[in-house]
Amino acid sequence: MDSQGGLCSERPSRRQDRAVTAGQSKIDAQIDAFLASFLAGAPVPAGALRSEAIVARARYHGLQGLLAENPHFVEAAPVATRALFRDAAADAISDVLRHELLGEICSAFAAAGVDMVLLKGAALAYLVYEKPALRPRLDTDIIVAPEQKGAARDVLAQLGFAASPVHVPHYQTTFTLERSGIPFPVDLHWRAANSDFLAQLYTFETLRAGAQPVTRLHPRAVAPSDEMLLSFAITHLLFDRDYRAGMRFIWLVDLRAIAARMDRAAWERFILLQATIGGSGAAALALREAEARLGRFVPETAIERLGAASEGRLSRYLAASEFGRMRRDLLCRNRRQALTYLGGVLFPPRARLMEIYGPVPRWQAPLLYLHRAATGIVKAKRRSGR
Incomplete structure (x- = not known):
């Protein structure tokens, strides 16, 4: 039969799917061992590993800058190096713009009397890496005291940042500003994690206690x-x-x-x-x-x-x-907070459903809620290994 239907267009069986997944996992593991050897200072040859696969895995691991500057990697994988070097160059350009923008944020927060602490990749890039661009990051995480979140939002809005809609009860808001055609997201936290358990361990006061200056970024910037x-x-x-x-x-x-x-x-x-x-x-x-x-x-x-x-x-x-x-x-959480959170997770606003599934008739919403819940449970069980 032709390629439009019939046996020739059958989807692979589950056994075939598992075989492909297992084969890919084996290749990924081989590439991971290859990449890790350069991080550990004990490089091994690339052997039969394909350059495209090496590049894809290096990008996943966030190593483009570090590997592009590693002389042993350059020698072992010259074709992959060229692709990663282009990535690293783009990261460096973005980082110049990001540095300027973060400096403006720090100055504006200081002028408004809002205390902030840099978190995660932003803090690490300027404190522990020789060049901030060597620590790739998609966004910048900052945390403020809960009572100052309104003032912090106002500061970011005045700088031209636009807030993303929040459909589920979270302890952060993402703000984005575009410069030179590049979007720069900032995650404004007033609790360090959306997990209530973790947020109670890592409070703003705890993270700011003993904070250290991040002068490479700004005289008023601090990190834990x-x-x-x-x-x-x-x-x-x-x-x-x-x-x-x-x-x-x-x-x-x-x-x-x-x-x-x-x-x-x-x-x-x-x-x-x-x-x-x-x-x-x-x-x-x-x-x-x-x-x-x-x-x-x-x-x-x-x-x-x-x-x-x-x-x-x-x-x-x-x-x-x-x-x-x-x-x-x-x-x-107390009972009311728990029910509010569960309601937001299980039954998000229709606008959120449209983001996920596209424009749909109102009558289909109950079916989509069921589909979302079912797939969420399956994914959660898969991630949990249960």
Whole structure:
């Protein structure tokens, strides 16, 4: 029969789909080992790995800038290097514009009396990387005190940023401004995470306590202390990897770069912090995984002490399934807040449905709610490995 129907146009069977997925996973694992060898300083040859696949995987891991400047990688994969060099050059241009824009934000916040703290990639780019552009990031995360979120929103609006619509109850708003044809999103947080459990551990006051200046960006810019940066990076890594196809290597490089700045006193403060928030086991897990890929960089006894601690509340939360985490988050809210949140997640406004499914008749909305709920449950179970 022709290609418009019949046997020749049959979709692959589930067994064939699984075979393709398994084969791709094997190739990804081989490429990951190849890429990690350069990060660890023990490069291996590319062998039969295809340049296009190397480039795709390097982009996924956020390594374009680091690999394009690695002489061993340049020699081992010259074709892939050319593509990654173009990516790195584009990142560098974007970073010049981003730096200028972030400087304006810092000045405007200071003038308005709004205290802010840089989080995640923005803080790391300017504190622990030789060049900020080597730490690729899609957006800039900043946090303000909850009572100052209104003033912070006004400042961003006055600078020309437009707020994205929020369809689900969250503790952040994304603002975007376009410069030279490039959009620059800023995630304004008044709680450090949309997870209630994590937000209670990493409050604005906690993140700002012991904050350090980020003078490479702006005289008034600050970021959390090194031990808090490491703790937050580990939590972010273990929480977010369930929503991606594995671990991004740039997150592991972040851990190593932060650790390189920490002296013995900072490590003692970090170990004490993990004991306080119940994250010792999770920290040991993440640091071991990073060292397995990148080589040793943590003081010899630090991981042993972290691993020997009793399992705490944060470690249990991060090890839980997605449903387990949601249950723990709901327990942090009162009944009314929990019901409001669940209603927003399960039954978002019709505008949100149209963003996902496109324009649909009103009568189809109940069917789409059911479809959304069913697919959400399937995805959650798949991510949880259950």
